[in-house]
Amino acid sequence: MRFAVLGTGVVGRTIAVKLASLGHEVVIGTRDPKTTLARAEPDGYGNPPFSAWQHENPQVRLATFAEAAAGADTVVNATAGGVALEILAAAGAENLAGKVLADIANPLDFSGGMPPSLDPVNTDSLGEQIQRAFPEAKVVKTLNTMNASIMVDPSQVPGEHTVFVSGNDAEAKQAVTELLASFGWPRPSIIDLGDITTARGTEMLLPIWLRLYSTLGHAQFNFHIAGAYPAA
Amino acid sequence: MRFAVLGTGVVGRTIAVKLASLGHEVVIGTRDPKTTLARAEPDGYGNPPFSAWQHENPQVRLATFAEAAAGADTVVNATAGGVALEILAAAGAENLAGKVLADIANPLDFSGGMPPSLDPVNTDSLGEQIQRAFPEAKVVKTLNTMNASIMVDPSQVPGEHTVFVSGNDAEAKQAVTELLASFGWPRPSIIDLGDITTARGTEMLLPIWLRLYSTLGHAQFNFHIAGAYPAA
Secondary structure, three states: OEEEEEOOOHHHHHHHHHHHHOOOEEEEEEOOHHHHHHOOOOOOOOOOOHHHHHHHOOOOEEEEHHHHHHOOOEEEEOOOHHHHHHHHHHHOHHHHOOOEEEEOOOOEEOOOOOOOEEOOOOOOOHHHHHHHHOOOOEEEEEOOOOOHHHHOOHHHOOOOOOEEEEEOOHHHHHHHHHHHHHOOOOHHHEEEEEOHHHHHHHHOOHHHHHHHHHHHOOOOOEEEEEOOOOOO | OEEEEEOOOHHHHHHHHHHHHOOOEEEEEEOOHHHHHHOOOOOOOOOOOHHHHHHHOOOOEEEEHHHHHHOOOEEEEOOOHHHHHHHHHHHOHHHHOOOEEEEOOOOEEOOOOOOOEEOOOOOOOHHHHHHHHOOOOEEEEEOOOOOHHHHOOHHHOOOOOOEEEEEOOHHHHHHHHHHHHHOOOOHHHEEEEEOHHHHHHHHOOHHHHHHHHHHHOOOOOEEEEEOOOOOO
């Protein structure tokens, strides 16, 4: 399949490499490829500049948001949540229409300092905002509740643990479920929560995730719903 | 020890029975004991009236919020979150001062219909509101992230799963941790998240808990933090 991954940060890079390793055609979308490739400094988290990463991963192409989305069957929103709607608009509603749009972003709001809060929250979610803004896209919220490296290699965390899917389109959720299975997620670990409004629940896991990260001193953990399937 | 459990609903009753079975002196607090005992109908969830429950559990006494709190070493807030501050005020700041106040309530807001949202949320929590309103109480948020029956019998859910504690007073958190251990919680399953502001994170688990309850069709599940302690 042909994937567009919107976002050049660690999450986007991690997803892109995994997809390419599975034999998919992957294009990362960015605002201006020349600017992205011209950056020579590590980002604010100490990650190498995109050009260095691109050198190691030549199988993943870089293009504008719109070019990446136009050429894809499936689009992955791996942007910072605060700019997601703007970036998806740049990708173009016409390039998202009819496609699965896997939204793995979180609407973290750093305006009040650390730890970030969420915006939207409680009675709305980023997943719902995206679905409302792009009604012809088939938005599936998933993977937003864990560190990037675990998203594509769940075996990094010992024992059973859970990934959630939320969305209005059953076929799109099924396609994402197959994708998650190809990433190594055991099917009983993939919980379909319901429609896209259930993205409120998964986005609202971020505050305790951030506190656990701080308290435990590492990010190699994940949520598990113990007892979810009593018959299993 | 002498416990006051504020709230006559299922959560309060469940905690009270468990505490009594462990040999503690337990008084349930209510607004007006005569009114509570005069109710002859099941509550809105189909639970038997308090008088029927009291008949089965004569070792637990019923008293006003203030009488219950005045006679206790430790107070448990098992009220509906929306009335918690009012009920704690009725219990009396002087009867809470210097005591451990285990807050196991959630600020569910049903004003917008089902499923409920949270109020406060995101940049505040019920746990923090209670600590601010009763600065001399030692508020510990705990047990608010699971069904009542699991709170006092974690073996009901198979495998490892987690209970969180949040609070500003280390000794109070230690006392609550001992209490949780006496309920059957293995010590590695008890995660101290940090100060009372971390109650935001545990209260914000409620939206996904409610969606899981709906999707799974039962409440006999709990959150587990897989991989929390890599060395264990």
